[in-house]
Amino acid sequence: MLFKQQALLRQKLFVLGSLAIGSLLYLVARVGSLDRLQPLCPIDGRFGPRGQDEIPLRAMQFKRGLLHEFRKGNATKEQIRLHNLVQQLPKAIIIGVRKGGTRALLEMLNLHPAVVKASQEIHFFDNDENYAKGIEWYRKKMPFSYPHQITIEKSPAYFITEEVPERIYKMNSSIKLLIIVREPTTRAISDYTQVLEGKERKNKTYYKFEKLAIDPNTCEVNTKYKAVRTSIYTKHLERWLKYFPIEQFHIVDGDRLITEPLPELQLVEKFLNLPPRISQYNLYFNATRGFYCLRFNIVFNKCLAGSKGRIHPEVDTSVITKLRKFFHPFNQKFYQITGRTFKWP
Numbered sequence: 001m002l003f004k005q006q007a008l009l010r011q012k013l014f015v016l017g018s019l020a021i022g023s024l025l026y027l028v029a030r031v032g033s034l035d036r037l038q039p040l041c042p043i044d045g046r047f048g049p050r051g052q053d054e055i056p057l058r059a060m061q062f063k064r065g066l067l068h069e070f071r072k073g074n075a076t077k078e079q080i081r082l083h084n085l086v087q088q089l090p091k092a093i094i095i096g097v098r099k100g101g102t103r104a105l106l107e108m109l110n111l112h113p114a115v116v117k118a119s120q121e122i123h124f125f126d127n128d129e130n131y132a133k134g135i136e137w138y139r140k141k142m143p144f145s146y147p148h149q150i151t152i153e154k155s156p157a158y159f160i161t162e163e164v165p166e167r168i169y170k171m172n173s174s175i176k177l178l179i180i181v182r183e184p185t186t187r188a189i190s191d192y193t194q195v196l197e198g199k200e201r202k203n204k205t206y207y208k209f210e211k212l213a214i215d216p217n218t219c220e221v222n223t224k225y226k227a228v229r230t231s232i233y234t235k236h237l238e239r240w241l242k243y244f245p246i247e248q249f250h251i252v253d254g255d256r257l258i259t260e261p262l263p264e265l266q267l268v269e270k271f272l273n274l275p276p277r278i279s280q281y282n283l284y285f286n287a288t289r290g291f292y293c294l295r296f297n298i299v300f301n302k303c304l305a306g307s308k309g310r311i312h313p314e315v316d317t318s319v320i321t322k323l324r325k326f327f328h329p330f331n332q333k334f335y336q337i338t339g340r341t342f343k344w345p
């Protein structure tokens with residue numbers, strides 16, 4: 001009997017020990033993969049034979065290794081010099097639209113080995129104080145990259161700010177501009193939800209969406225309400241078209257990026273003249289989050305922060321109908337100008 005109990009105990013200890021060693025090995029592999037400059041690219045094999053436009057393997061190492069170290073301030077000047085790392089002005093900017101899925105788009109494009117993202121919204125062109133600091137200040141805000149890589153930044157306020165198109169044109173008249181849009185009423189409610197959450201966090205009260213979106217005097221749509229105005233995409237785009245031809249814009253379907261991100265990303269790769277590198281492997285649906293998340297390699301994956309994908313408050317259906325009717329003619333014009341049609345009601 002005693003012997004049997006001892007054997008059972010030994011067995012349990014063996015299982016627990018194996019588990020502990022396994023976890024330790026996993027942690028070592030994970031930390032190593034994130035923090036060290038090393039060839040770690042299980043996904044590299046997916047790329048198939050190396051073509052003319054192939055991104056060198058070192059670019060992948062850089063993206064997951066040295067870049068990470070540098071962000072933490074660990075990379076030496078020598079490493080930067082050795083790897084020819086530079087801080088480049090963006091070749092493409094996600095100019096908007098707020099709550100269209102701008103963060104998801106940037107993070108997903110960053111899966112591409114030739115893309116390097118500016119993590120923070122820089123607000124250079126829409127903020128007079130920042131703009132006055134000059135273009136070198138802006139460049140210094142960019143991440144380090146290899147010369148063949150392209151840097152992308154996103155600041156959704158650019159789309160709706162009067163001065164921005166001219167300022168971007170002065171920096172680079174041939175820059176590529178990405179606009180991610182969602183069905184305008186849903187976008188407006190998402191915009192409202194973000195502001196509401198901010199107010200609630202500060203223990204403040206706030207109006208209901210219906211009260212803000214509909215003018216109580218006229219019972220018409222309140223075009224002074226910012227969340228409504230931002231969703232009149234064509235009005236903003238027309239200002240941009242005074243500086244840039246439509247060919248320099250690419251419209252991303254933000255609703256489709258939620259449900260079926262890969263085809264949308266492939267269209268962007270094409271627009272940016274990048275070889276197709278983002279694959280289904282890089283995107284997996286996380287049922288708990290209710291969204292697609294990103295897989296960089298066998299050990300490193302991530303979902304967007306919880307602030308993306310908020311639950312929207314319920315809105316009176318008559319207000320939704322009114323808003324949809326209001327946006328309809330603007331949407332038609334938007335389809336006409338951009339050549340991209342959506343099934344918005």
Ligand code: A3P
Pocket residue numbers: 097098099100101102103104156190191254257258291292293304307308309310311
């Ligand atoms: P909601 O919070 O209304 O759901 P932005 O980054 O421009 O602020 O956009 C936020 C929106 O991105 C979210 O709006 C969410 O629906 C959308 N989104 C698209 N893809 C997502 C993803 N993979 N994970 C989380 N949110 C995503």
